[in-house]
Amino acid sequence: xxxxxxxxxSTPDKRRPxxxxxxxxxxxxxxxxxxxxAPADVPSINDAPFRTILQALSQMRMGSRGTSIVMxxxxxxxxxxxxxxxxxxxxxxxxxxxxxxxxxxxxxxRHVRGSLASDLLKREGGNPSRLxxxxxKYPERIQQIRGFNLQRAxxxxxxxxxxxxxxxxxxxxxxxxxxxxxLGIGAERDDEERSxxxxxxxxxxxxxxxxxxxxxxxxxxxVEALETYRGDRDGFHVMGTMVAELxxxxxxxxxxxxxxxxxxxxxxxxTNKANRDRWQQHKLNLRPIEWGQAVKLIAARLDGSPELAPxxxxxxxxxxxxxxxxxLTPLFEATGLCLPRTLIxxxxxxxxxxxxxxxxxxxxLSRQDFLQQEYADALKEARLIVPRQGGDKxxxxxxxxxxxxxxxxxxxxxxxxxxxxxxxFRTPRTDIAVALCYCGGNExxxxxxxxxxxxxxxxxxxxxxxxxxxxxxxxxQELLERINQKxxxxxYPLPEALAALQxxxxxxxxxxxxxxTQDGDGIAEPEVTRWLLDxxxxxxxxxxxxxTGRPTVGLSALPELAALVSNHKVIEAGAAAKELGLxxxxxxxxxxxxxxxxxxxxxxxxxxxHAVEGSGSPPEGDRA
Amino acid sequence: xxxxxxxxxEPVRIAHLAKLAGIxxxxxxxxxxxxxxxxxxxxxxxxxYWHTSPVxxxxxxxxxxxxxxLFTPAQLLKKAVPGIPKVKPAxxxxxxxxxxxxxxPHFVAEKTREEAKLSxxxxxxxxxxxxxxxxxxxxxxxxxxxxxKLLSEMxxxxxxxxxWWHKSSIDxxxxxxxxxxxxxxxxxxxxxxxxxxxxxxxxAQIKSAKESLLAEKLLYRIGKRIMDPPHxxxxxxxxxxxxxxxAHWDRPAAQIRALLSGAPPAQLPQSTDTVxxxxxxxxxxxxxxxxxxxxTVTFYRLRQQPELAGIPKKIFDExxxxxxxxxxxxxxxxxxxxxxxxxxxxxFVTDGLGTYYVSIYSR
Numbered sequence: 006x007x008x009x010x011x012x013x014x015s016t017p018d019k020r021r022p023x024x025x026x027x028x029x030x031x032x033x034x035x036x037x038x039x040x041x042x043a044p045a046d047v048p049s050i051n052d053a054p055f056r057t058i059l060q061a062l063s064q065m066r067m068g069s070r071g072t073s074i075v076m077x078x079x080x081x082x083x084x085x086x087x088x089x090x091x092x093x094x095x096x097x098x099x100x101x102x103x104x105x106x107x108x109x110x111x112x113x114x115r116h117v118r119g120s121l122a123s124d125l126l127k128r129e130g131g132n133p134s135r136l137x138x139x140x141x142k143y144p145e146r147i148q149q150i151r152g153f154n155l156q157r158a159x160x161x162x163x164x165x166x167x168x169x170x171x172x173x174x175x176x177x178x179x180x181x182x183x184x185x186x187x188l189g190i191g192a193e194r195d196d197e198e199r200s201x202x203x204x205x206x207x208x209x210x211x212x213x214x215x216x217x218x219x220x221x222x223x224x225x226x227x228v229e230a231l232e233t234y235r236g237d238r239d240g241f242h243v244m245g246t247m248v249a250e251l252x253x254x255x256x257x258x259x260x261x262x263x264x265x266x267x268x269x270x271x272x273x274x275x276t277n278k279a280n281r282d283r284w285q286q287h288k289l290n291l292r293p294i295e296w297g298q299a300v301k302l303i304a305a306r307l308d309g310s311p312e313l314a315p316x317x318x319x320x321x322x323x324x325x326x327x328x329x330x331x332x333l334t335p336l337f338e339a340t341g342l343c344l345p346r347t348l349i350x351x352x353x354x355x356x357x358x359x360x361x362x363x364x365x366x367x368x369x370l371s372r373q374d375f376l377q378q379e380y381a382d383a384l385k386e387a388r389l390i391v392p393r394q395g396g397d398k399x400x401x402x403x404x405x406x407x408x409x410x411x412x413x414x415x416x417x418x419x420x421x422x423x424x425x426x427x428x429x430f431r432t433p434r435t436d437i438a439v440a441l442c443y444c445g446g447n448e449x450x451x452x453x454x455x456x457x458x459x460x461x462x463x464x465x466x467x468x469x470x471x472x473x474x475x476x477x478x479x480x481x482q483e484l485l486e487r488i489n490q491k492x493x494x495x496x497y498p499l500p501e502a503l504a505a506l507q508x509x510x511x512x513x514x515x516x517x518x519x520x521x522t523q524d525g526d527g528i529a530e531p532e533v534t535r536w537l538l539d540x541x542x543x544x545x546x547x548x549x550x551x552x553t554g555r556p557t558v559g560l561s562a563l564p565e566l567a568a569l570v571s572n573h574k575v576i577e578a579g580a581a582a583k584e585l586g587l588x589x590x591x592x593x594x595x596x597x598x599x600x601x602x603x604x605x606x607x608x609x610x611x612x613x614x615h616a617v618e619g620s621g622s623p624p625e626g627d628r629a
Numbered sequence: 630x631x632x633x634x635x636x637x638x639e640p641v642r643i644a645h646l647a648k649l650a651g652i653x654x655x656x657x658x659x660x661x662x663x664x665x666x667x668x669x670x671x672x673x674x675x676x677x678y679w680h681t682s683p684v685x686x687x688x689x690x691x692x693x694x695x696x697x698x699l700f701t702p703a704q705l706l707k708k709a710v711p712g713i714p715k716v717k718p719a720x721x722x723x724x725x726x727x728x729x730x731x732x733x734p735h736f737v738a739e740k741t742r743e744e745a746k747l748s749x750x751x752x753x754x755x756x757x758x759x760x761x762x763x764x765x766x767x768x769x770x771x772x773x774x775x776x777x778k779l780l781s782e783m784x785x786x787x788x789x790x791x792x793w794w795h796k797s798s799i800d801x802x803x804x805x806x807x808x809x810x811x812x813x814x815x816x817x818x819x820x821x822x823x824x825x826x827x828x829x830x831x832x833a834q835i836k837s838a839k840e841s842l843l844a845e846k847l848l849y850r851i852g853k854r855i856m857d858p859p860h861x862x863x864x865x866x867x868x869x870x871x872x873x874x875x876a877h878w879d880r881p882a883a884q885i886r887a888l889l890s891g892a893p894p895a896q897l898p899q900s901t902d903t904v905x906x907x908x909x910x911x912x913x914x915x916x917x918x919x920x921x922x923x924x925t926v927t928f929y930r931l932r933q934q935p936e937l938a939g940i941p942k943k944i945f946d947e948x949x950x951x952x953x954x955x956x957x958x959x960x961x962x963x964x965x966x967x968x969x970x971x972x973x974x975x976x977f978v979t980d981g982l983g984t985y986y987v988s989i990y991s992r
Contacts, residue, residue, distance in 0.1 A: 053923065077925050077988070079961060235968065266961030266987045270927040270976065278876055288920035290990050292959065340959060420850060519964065531968045 024327060024359050027312040031353035037520070039089035039103055039224070040127070045305035050298050050345065051087050054289035058091060061259055061287070062099065065220050073248050073260040073284050077269050078291030080519015080527060081346025084263040087291065088224050091261075100125065100135050100221040107230040107514035109402040110239035111427055113247060114205035115177050119394060121212055121223075122175035136162060136175075139216060146215050154190045155211040161188050175212070177205055179395050179444075201397075201448070213255045223251070224261045229268040230514035233402055234409035239418070241271050245280035252283050265518060293342035299333070300324055302345060303352055328355050350525025375523045376536045380508060387507035396443040396503045400470060401427055403510035404439065404552075410534055411549055416465075424459040425452075426467065432553055436465035439552060443498075445475040453477070453484035456493065466492065468552050473497035473564045473602075496551045497563050499602065502544040509537050509545075562587055562595045567602055570615050578611035630657060631664060639714045640670035640679035670714065679714070687716045687724035692733075701742070745769040746779055750786065758827045759792030789828060802830050802838035810848055810857040813864040819855050862889050902940060907948035910936050912957060915989055925961055925988040928978055946978045949989060960986035 030044070048055075058074060065071050078084045092101045102124045108116035125136040139146065140163035147159050154174075161171035170184040185191075213221060231240025244262075251258055262284065264272070275281040294302065304324045307313055313327075320326035325333075333351055336343040370378065391399050408430050409415055416422075416429040416436060426438035438460070442452045449471075460467055469488060477485055489495065515521040516533040541549075565585050570576060582592045589611075596603040596613050604614040630646045647657035661667055661678055671677040687709050694708035702725060709721040749765045756764075766776030780786065780793055787797040796804075802823070809822035816839075823835045839855070842848040849856050856864075869885050902910070914934045915926045928949070931937055937945065952958040966974050966985035977985040 057921070077961070080964065265964070266925065267963040267965060269925060269961070269988050270929045273927050273929050285920070288924040290923055290925045292923065292990070292992075340953065341956060342959070517965075527964075529965050531965055 023361060024316070024356075025312055026360060027310060029353055029356050029360075030306045030310040030313070031349050031356055037085070038105075039085055039092050039226075040124075041089070043086055043089045045309040046086070046090055047298065047301045047305050048090075050294055050302060051083055051291050054291060055087060055090060055094075057287065057289055058259075058261060059094065062095065062220065062222065065257065065259060070256045071220070071252065071258040071260070072286045073252055073262070074287040074289060075272065075285045076261060076263045076289045076291065077266055078263070079293070079344060080265055081344040082291040082293065083345050084291055085226055085520075086345075088226065088261070088263070091222065091224070095222060098219055100216055100219060102221060102223045104223065104225050105230070105514075106225050106228045106240075106244070107402065107510060108240070108398075109231070109233045109405070110237075110243040111202065111401045112398045113231070113240065113243050114202045114209060115394075115398055117247070118175075118177045118205040118208050118212075121209055122172070122177070125212065125216075126172050126175065135216075139219065146217075149217075150211045150215050152207055152211045155208055155215075157189045159215065175208070176393075177201075177208065178393050209251075210254055213251070213258060217255065217257050220257050220259065221255075222259045222261065224263070226263045227514060227518040227520075228262050228264040229517050232268070232271075232517070234405040234415055237405060237415070238271060238274075242275060242277065242280075245272070245275050245277060245284050249280040249283040252286075293340070293344045294348070295342055296334070296337055299337070299343060299348050300330075302348065303328060303333075306349070306352070327359055328352060346519075346522075346525070350522075353525060370523070372523065372528070372532075373536065376512075376528070376533065377540070379512060379521065380537075380540075383508035383511050384504055387504040387511065391500070391503045391507050396472060396498070396500075397441055399503050399507045399510070400441050400443055400498070403506040404428060404441075406510065406513060407506065407545070407549055408552065410538055411553070413553065421459065422465065425456040426460075426465075429465055437553065438465040438467050440467060440469045440493075442469050443472045445472065445477075449475065449477055450481040450484065453481055453488065456488050457484050457491075460488075460491070460493070467494070469493050469495045470552075471495055471497055471564075473567050476564055476568070494551070496548065497567075498548045499544045501542070502548045505542045505545045506548075512537070562591050563599060563602070566592060566595050566613075570603060570613050573615075575612060575614045578613055581613060630661060631667065634661075634667055634678050635680050637679060640677040642671070642675070642677045646678065683714075683716050683720040684724045684727070686712075686714070687721040688728065690716065691721065691724055691728060695733075742779065745771055745776070746783055749776065749780065750783060753786050753793055754795045756794065759789035759794035761792045765793065792828075794828070798828075798830065798834055799838065801828065802834045803842060805830065806835060806838045806842060807847070807857055807860070810842075810855050811860040811864075813851070813854050813856045813861050815853050816855060862886075865889055902944065904944055904947045904951055907937075907940050907944050908951045908955075910940075911945070911948055911989070912952055912991075915958065916991060919990070923990055923992075925990040927988040928986070929976060931989070942975070946980070949978045949986065950980055952989065956992060958989050958991050961988045961990070963987045 054076060061072050061074065076084060076087070088103065092103075095101060102121050104117055104120040106113075106116070122136075126134045128134045128137075133141070136159075140159065144163055147156050147163070150156055150159070158171045158174045161167050162175070167184065167187050170180060170188055173180055173184075174188060174190060225244075228241075228244065231244055232238075233240060248260055248262070251260065272281060272285055275284075307317060307325070307328075317326055332355060333348065336347060336351060405415060405428060408428070413430040413432055416431055419429070422429055422438055426440040428439040428441075430437055430439075440452065440456050442449055442456075444452070453469075456467065456469065467488070469485075471485075476482075485495065512521065512533055513530060516528055516530040519527050521528045521533065562585065566581060566587075569581055569584060573581075578589060578592045578596065581587075582589050585592070592613075593611060596605050596611075600616075602616055604616050606612040606614070630650050633646060633649050634641055643654050643658050643661070646661065647654040650657055650660075652660075658676060661676075662669075666680060667678050668680070668682040669676045670679055670683060690709035690712060691705055694705055705725060706718060706721050709724070710716055710718055748769045752765055752768065753760055762773045762777055762780075765780065766773045769776065771779070786793050786795055789798065805823040805826065806819065809819050812818075812822075814822060819839065820832060820835055823838075824830060824832065839848065843850065843855075847857065849858065858865075866882065866885050866889060869888075870880075870882065873880050873885075911931060914931055914937060916922070918930060918934070919926050932945075940948075949958075949960060953960050960978065963969075963977055963985040966977060966979075967983065974985055977987055978989075979985050
C-alpha cells in the first residue's frame with residue numbers, strides 16, 4: 006500500500022485558495038440506487054430524456070396505455086441519477102419500483118418479485134408504505150387478484166397480522182411451514198410443472214393488478230447484468246418476453262430499462278421481433294454534457310456544501326470557485342463533451358488538492374487491496390442476501406460465471422436436458438449437467454423425481470447441488486439414493502461458498518455497468534474477473550472442483566454428520582458413528598474429506614468440532 | 630420257403646430258408662430266384678428275401694415322414710433310411726424320385742422348391758402390402774402348409790401375422806413417420822397421419838419409430854412440431870416468407886430457397902463510395918431509423934440498411950469515425966471489447982487502435 010500526501014507543505018501555492026477542512030462535495034461518484042439521496046441535481050442535464058418519460062406518464066394519466074422505454078447511456082452518464090430524479094418528480098399517486106437486473110434467465114421473475122414487493126413495502130419518513138396505503142384505502146382490490154395465497158398475504162398485511170411473515174412471502178423469501186400456516190397460505194403444490202418462476206410471475210402480475218388503476222413506473226437498471234456468463238443471451242430473451250407480457254397484461258404500467266451501449270445491440274439482435282418491438286417502443290440516450298451544463302453541475306455541487314457557501318459569496322463572478330476551470334477544459338477537448346462522472350472525478354481530485362496539508366496522509370490502496378476491500382464489503386452484504394432470497398437463486402445466477410471463468414464451455418439449451426438440469430457445460434473429459442436442488446420439502450422431491458425420470462444417459466454426467474442442512478423426506482431420500490446409484494454425484498456447497506458466489510456476482514454486475522470505480526477510475530469487468538479468479542476463496546474452489554469432476558470424499562453421510570456436529574459442537578467420532586449408525590471409517594472419511602465443515606482433532610480418540618462460517622480454512626493444526 | 634418269407638417281419642437269409650426247406654442253399658437260391666412276389670434284399674452272394682421290395686418300404690417310409698410336413702429331400706432321405714429293415718439310400722432315392730414324378734403331394738422336386746421360393750419372393754417384393762399365404766401358395770401350386778414351410782426358410786422377408794412382406798413393421802413405421810414429418814406437423818398430427826394407410830400400424834409402433842428417429846437425429850422437435858429438415862423445405866419456405874411479410878420485410882422466394890438450399894450467398898456488389906459519401910449515408914440512415922433525435926442506433930441495425938450493406942468494413946468504420954470527428958455525431962464505446970471473441974468484435978466499428986464502438990447518435 007502506498008501512501009501519498011495530498012499536498013506538500015514545503016511548496017505552498019499562493020495562487021490556490023486555501024479551504025477549511027470539510028467533506029469533499031464531489032465525493033460521491035456513483036449513486037448506487039435511485040432510492041439514495043442524490044447530490045445536487047441539475048435539471049437541464051438529460052432534460053430531454055427526462056421529459057420524454059414524464060410525457061409518457063402524463064399520457065397514461067389521460068387514459069393512454071403504458072409503454073416501454075429503453076434508455077442507453079455510457080457508464081457515468083447519469084442513468085441511475087435520472088431514475089432518482091424521476092422518483093422525486095412523479096406524483097404521489099404513482100408507484101415507483103426499481104429493479105437492478107443482476108439476475109439470470111431462470112430467476113428473473115423471482116428477482117422482479119422481490120424488488121417489486123420490497124419497494125411497495127418501503128416506508129419513507131415514517132409514512133405508511135405504498136402497499137399499506139392502498140390496502141387501507143382500497144381493501145376491496147384484494148378481490149380483483151387471482152391467486153389465493155397472494156390474497157391471504159395482502160389481507161394479513163392489511164389487517165396487521167403476521168406482517169413480517171406476510172412481507173417475506175410477498176418478497177418470495179422461503180418461509181418455515183409454521184409461518185405459512187399462520188398466514189393460511191397453502192403449501193407448495195405437488196405439481197412438478199409449476200416452478201418457482203411461475204409462482205413469482207403470478208405474484209408480480211397479482212401485485213400489479215392489485216395496484217391498478219394506480220399508475221406504476223417499473224425501472225430496470227443494469228439490464229446488461231442479465232449476461233451471467235460471456236455470450237449468455239438467455240436472460241435478454243426472457244426479459245424481452247417478460248416486458249412484452251407485462252405491457253400486454255397491465256395498461257397502467259410504464260417500463261424504463263437502462264442499459265450500457267456495450268449491450269445495446271443485444272436487444273436489436275433478439276430473434277423474437279415482437280418482443281423486441283414491445284420492449285423498445287421508445288429509445289432514449291443519455292449523452293455526455295457540454296461545458297455549459299458542466300459549469301452548472303459543478304456549481305450545484307459546490308453550492309451544496311454549507312462550509313463553502315460563505316466563501317463562494319465572495320467570488321460571485323466565478324461560478325466554479327474554488328476550482329480552476331482551465332484544469333477541467335481539457336476533458337472537453339476531444340468531442341466538446343464529457344461524461345458527468347468523469348467530470349466529477351476530476352473535480353474531486355482538484356478539491357482534494359485544495360484541502361492541502363489539512364488532510365491526513367491518505368493511504369492510496371493498490372488495485373488489489375481495493376478489490377479485496379470491495380469483496381469484503383460485498384461478502385458482508387451477501388451473507389444477509391443469500392438466506393433471504395434462497396441459495397437456489399444465487400446458484401442459478403452466479404454458477405455459470407464461475408464455471409465459464411474457470412475455462413469450461415457452457416452448453417447450449419437442450420430440451421431433454423432442461424427437464425432435469427439448469428446448467429450444462431463441457432469439461433475436457435465429459436459433459437456435465439448441474440441440477441440445482443438447493444431447497445426442501447415437496448420442491449426438492451419434485452426436482453429429484455425429474456432427475457430420476459429424465460436423466461437416462463451418461464454423458465452428460467450429473468451433479469446434484471443440495472443443501473446439507475435439509476434432510477430429505479423418505480421419498481426424497483429414496484430418490485437421492487437411486488440417483489446416486491445411477492452415477493450422479495451430490496454436491497453440498499457450504500453457506501460461505503454461496504455468500505462468496507453472491508458477492509462475486511454483485512461485483513461483476515457493478516463492474517459491467519461501470520459502477521465499480523476506484524478514485525473515479527472505472528474498473529472493467531475483465532480486470533475484476535482476473536482478480537476474483539486469482540483470489541478465489543477456498544470454499545468456492547472446493548465447490549468448483551466438486552462440480553467439475555474431482556471425486557468427492559465421504560459425502561453420503563454429510564448431511565447427518567453436519568447436523569449432529571452442529572448440535573453438539575464437539576463430539577467424539579466414535580460417538581457420532583454410534584448415533585448415526587455409521588462406521589468409524591465412514592465418519593472419518595466424511596470429516597476429513599470436508600475440512601471446510603468439520604474441525605478434526607487427531608486424538609485418539611478422533612474428535613470432531615463445528616467449523617465456524619467466515620473463518621476461512623480451519624487452522625492447520627486442527628486437521629488430522 | 631415262400632410261407633416263411635411272407636410271415637417274416639424282415640428279410641430272411643437264404644441259409645435260413647434252405648434249412649427250413651431241408652435243401653442246400655444254392656438249390657434254395659435257384660428256386661427262390663424264379664419265384665414271384667419275392668425280393669432280394671441282400672447281394673447275389675448273400676441274398677436275403679422278403680415279400681416287399683426295398684423301394685416299396687422306402688416309399689412307405691417317405692410317405693409316412695412327408696405326412697408330417699414339407700421336408701427337403703435330404704431330410705426325407707435321412708428319415709427313411711433307418712428302421713427295420715434298414716433301407717439303402719439308393720433305394721430311398723429311387724422311391725423319392727418316383728414319388729416326385731408321380732406328383733405326390735408333399736413331394737416337390739428340389740428344382741421346383743427353389744423355383745417356388747423365388748416366385749414367392751418376387752411376389753412379396755412386388756406386393757404393396759403384406760401378402761397372405763393363399764396369395765403366395767396358389768400361383769406356385771403349393772398347399773398353404775407347404776408354402777408356409779418354404780417361407781419360413783426364406784431370408785429377407787418379414788412376418789405380418791398371417792402374411793408376409795419384404796418390409797418389417799419397424800421399417801414401415803419409420804417410413805410413414807418420415808413422410809408425415811415433411812409437413813412439419815404437431816406430434817398429434819404426426820401420429821394421426823402416420824397411422825393412415827395399409828398395412829395398419831399400432832399407435833405404439835408409430836410412437837416407437839418417432840422416438841427412434843428423434844434419437845438418431847433424423848427428426849427434430851421444433852417447439853411443438855416435428856421436422857425432417859431435408860424434406861421440410863416447402864414448409865420452411867412458406868413459414869419464412871410469412872414471417873418476413875408480417876414484418877414488412879419481403880424477400881423474393883428465390884432468395885429464401887437459396888438460403889434453404891445452403892448455396893453460398895451471392896456476393897453483394899461492392900460499393901465504390903468514398904469515406905465522405907459513406908459518412909453522409911450513415912448520417913442519413915441514422916436519422917431515419919433512430920427512435921427520436923439523439924437516440925442511439927446500433928451499427929448492427931445500420932448495416933442492415935440496403936445502402937450500407939455492401940460497404941466494405943474499413944470504409945464504413947472510417948466514415949463513422951469521420952462523423953464523430955466532424956462533430957456531427959457521437960459514437961458509443963464498447964468498454965470491454967477486448968474480452969470478446971474476434972468474430973464478435975467484427976460487428977462493431979473500430980479505430981484500429983483497440984477502441985470499438987457499438988452505436989452512433991446525432992449530437
